[in-house]
Each structure stands twice: as structure tokens, then as C-alpha cells.
Amino acid sequence: MATRVQIRLAVVLGMLALSAVIVTTLGRSTYRVNLSAAMELWGDVLRDADDFGLQLTRVSVHDETELGDRIASAIAAQYGQSASAPYLTAVGDRLAQHTTRKDISYKFHVVQSPEINAFAVPGGHVFITTGMLAFLHSEAELAGVLGHEISHIDLRHCIDQYQYQLALRRVGAEPLGEVVDFARMPMTIGYSKYQEAEADENGMMLAIEAGYDPRAMVNEMTRFDTVAPDPAASQAQPGPATEAASATVDALGDYLRSHPLNHERIEDLNDLIASDRRWHGSRQVYEGVQNYSQGIPMSQRRFPGETKTW
Template sequence: MKRVFGLAVVLLIAGAGMYLAQRRKQADAVTANAVVDLAADWQRDASRIPMHMTRISDAEEVRIGNELASRYADRDLDAEQKATEQYVEKIGAALAAHAQRKLPFHFHLVPDRGLVNAFALPGGQVFIGQGLLDLMRSEDEVAFVLGHEVEHVDHFHSMERVQVEARLRKVDFGALSELAQLPITLWQTGYSKDEEAEADREGLRLACVAGYSPRGALDLLNRLVKLRQDFVVQSKTPTGELSRLAVEGLEGYFRSHPLPSERLTQAQAVIAEDHLPLDRTLRPFHVEYEITSQ
């Protein structure tokens, strides 16, 4: 009953605010786009109110995320893959140190060159596919991608996805064995456009706070713009380092994210508004490992 009453109060206040805003006289012109944007924001916020009011504890979220991650983390890695995962963990740890939520973040490699994507499970379990890493040219680009995923956790996007799916499937939060059956594709398919934009903005800022150059985000997004134009729109034959498998993975990545051109425009706006240091030196993408004979 308290939750229902609280929700009614929130909706009443929001409705009163909208009524007063409509009654107040302003000289500014109201466009159709502004009305659509307002409606979209209201719909998004209203849909997330129940999630905020029934949010579980961080400890419970971590427990759920660990159970899900135990099904997906690949422990059978060769020497190069282990070194790559350690490299990803190092970058991720630098970012997680500045995250708002003090969760035990963990960063994993998915050694699949066909997986051109990254995703985050609840509680701070972050995964990145080898196929996406193959596109990277600097450590700063990796930091932008991992920062994006950290922010999906920081802003509860990952956990809210579990809450929604658990309700739809009538799964009990206390039954970890049931929650563990939720398919990993739930997180690979991306989030709403608003949530993806939020993760981009805050992930870029997080990477900069951790000492990385914002140019990494611009370089990667510019490359994605060109890749989408070449291999998705114009359907060119892959050449050089891009295999057909990688192109198919790219198509999946583009389906689960907003247009690269829109993401690039937003990144440029954040850099300009926040005066982020574009002159900061890029760090080379560099993985070292040794092969020892038995």
C-alpha cells in the first residue's frame, strides 16, 4: 500500500508540474520536436519509477550478477587471451575506481572474434568480445567502451533489465537458480536509446576522470561511422583485417546501439561543454604475454 501511495504522489506532482508549465506564458516557440522529446522523457521516467521504488540492495545485485557471470565467464583461455583479459582488467579497474557505486567490478574477455560487442551484468560484471577489441587502436578507445558498460551498472540499467524480465517471467528474486536461466542475450541486445546515450555521456566523462583522452571516443566512433557506411549500408566485401564473421558481428552491434553518427555528435557536444582535454596523449593498445614450453 505504501508503494502504491508513493507512486500516486509522484505521478500527482509530475502532473501538476506539467499543468503549471503549460499554463505559464512564455515567449519561446514550442516545436513538435520539443513536445515529442517531453513525452519521451516522461514515458521513460514514469516507466522507471516502479524500478526505483522496488530496488534491491547492492549486495543482492552483486549476488545475482555473480551467479549469471559464472555461467558465461570463459576460464579456458590460452596465454594470449589471458594476457588480453588482464589488460582489460587493468583498464577497467582504473575506471571502476571512479564509479559512483562502489561495487566489486570485474572485467572479462569473451575470446570470440565474432562477438563485436561488450555488455554488463548486474553487480559490476563486465564482458568485452575479442571481435570488438580487434577494432581498437588505442587504450583510450577501450576505456571509452568499458566506461560505457560501467555506467550501465552505475545507473542501474543492467539491474532494471533483470527486474523487468523477472516480473515478466514471474521469477522469484530469491531463487538464484531461476534467475541464472535468464539468457545473456538480454544484455547483449542493448538498452533504450536514452539509456545508451546516458552510458555514452557518462562513460566518456568517466574515462577522462581516469586519465584517458576523450579523443579515444572520437576515434572509435568515427571508425564505427565509416564501418557502418561501408559494410552495412553499402554491403562491401570485407578486406584486410575485417572478416565476414566480424562484419556480421558489427551488424549486431549496430542493431543494439544508436547510430554511430548520433553517438559521435553527442560525444563532440560533451567534450565541448565539459572542456575535456583533447590534447591529452593517446595510450597505445599494447598487450604483452609470454609462451613458455612445458
């Protein structure tokens, strides 16, 4: 069976060959446009190849959960948990009711850090920093952030980051303790563009199904974009995406590095909201500004004026 490296090498060679044909047949004037389209096409091929390999090396829920528990324990030992975790759990549990992977038990943690960040690790652990909690304005915004991170687990993005390495180290045949050193290895490659788009869409749908106003997720992203514009737009060099955490928590980077924002993602979410309204009509959704400020989840109390129609 071809390894991931061999698959990627084959794809790169194919891209180079295709690029040569483009230059020869179309000339330099149309080279950039057609090469961009070709790279999008090859990106789809590479994704399909990766998906095939991930199916062959799929990690069991038991092993994924055990790995995630080890990473989560190390993070908790480093930073501890905040007293606001029960409120976080109430909101997260409401979202998790609508996930696909019913064999995953979700746990929600607060990391004591001023950085604005949120991330997930395999097995159902979702972390959010105190800096992020200070940045958010409503329970619906919190639901958008948690929904995005839950989706990375529900769609298997988290475990896919580790899956090949776990298979190579024969986690299924050896005790997980034999690969405890792997949990300390910071992730230097973040989620792909299509995975982030999937998490955006799935996370918003989780929020809608849980009764939250999906426009809050757009408002939050827009506010991020205002505070710190998209690095690509300013031609700044983005840092490595480090949404998956290491046991030493060295990978706790800024949310704006691990979740690169751009106008395209915001536009896609607005399109999704419009599409949902066309198919399902008006909905009664909840914002929860007072809930968030008082730490009282919507499941316990709905404040006047917080229910919106859209």
C-alpha cells in the same frame, strides 16, 4: 500498484488521444512535426514512470551481484577467458575508481569471439570480445568502450533490464536459484536512447577523470560509422539490441546492432569535450597506442609522445 504494462498502456492511450487533437486542430500539414514533438514529450513521461516503478522494486546489491555472477559464470563456461584479461582489468579498474556505486566490485572478461562487441551484465561484470580488441587502436579507445559499459552498470541500466521480472518472482524472498531459468532468457529489448546517451556521457567522463584522451572515443565511433554506416541512415532493418547477455550467450550480437551509432551521438560527445575544455581549460591526457600494442597499462608505463594536450 500499477504494473509496468498498465503504465505503458496508459501512456500509449494518452499519445493516441493527443495525436487526435493535433490532427483536428492543426491539420495534416503540421501533423508529423507536432506528433514527433509529442512523442518526445511522452517518452519523458514514460521514462519518469519507469523510474518511479524501478524505485519501488529496487533490487539489492547482494541480489544483483548474485544474478550477475550466475550469468558471468555461464558465459565463461561457454567461451572461457583470454590471457589478455589482466591488461583489461588494469584499465577497467582505473576507470572504476571514478564510479558512483562504490558497493559494486567490477570484473573484466574477454570473450573468444570474432564479433566486434562489448557488453555488461548486472553486478559489475564487463565483457569484451577478441574481435573488439582487434578493432581498437589505443588504450584510450579501450577506456572509452569500457567506460561506456561500466556506466550501464553504474547508472543501473543493466539491473533495470531485469528488475521488474526479479521483483515479480520475489527474488528478495526466495533463493536466487529459483529464478536461474531467467538468466537463460535472452534480452530482446536493448537500452533506450536516453540510456545510451547517458552511458556515452558518463563513460567519457570516466575516461577523462582517469587521464585518457576523450577524443579517442569519438575516433572509435567515427571509424565504426565508416566501416558500417548507421542502419537508420541506410534504412536497413536493425537487429534487436542484445547488450545484456543471456546464460547461453545467444544474445552476443554484433556491436553495431546492440550499440546503434549515428552522427547525433558523435556530435553530442564532441559537444561534451568542448564543454569540458571551456569549464576546466586544457588538460594533459594520454592516448596509449604503444601501451595497447604491448599490453602494458598506462598505470605501469607512460611512453614518450603519448601524452597530449587538449
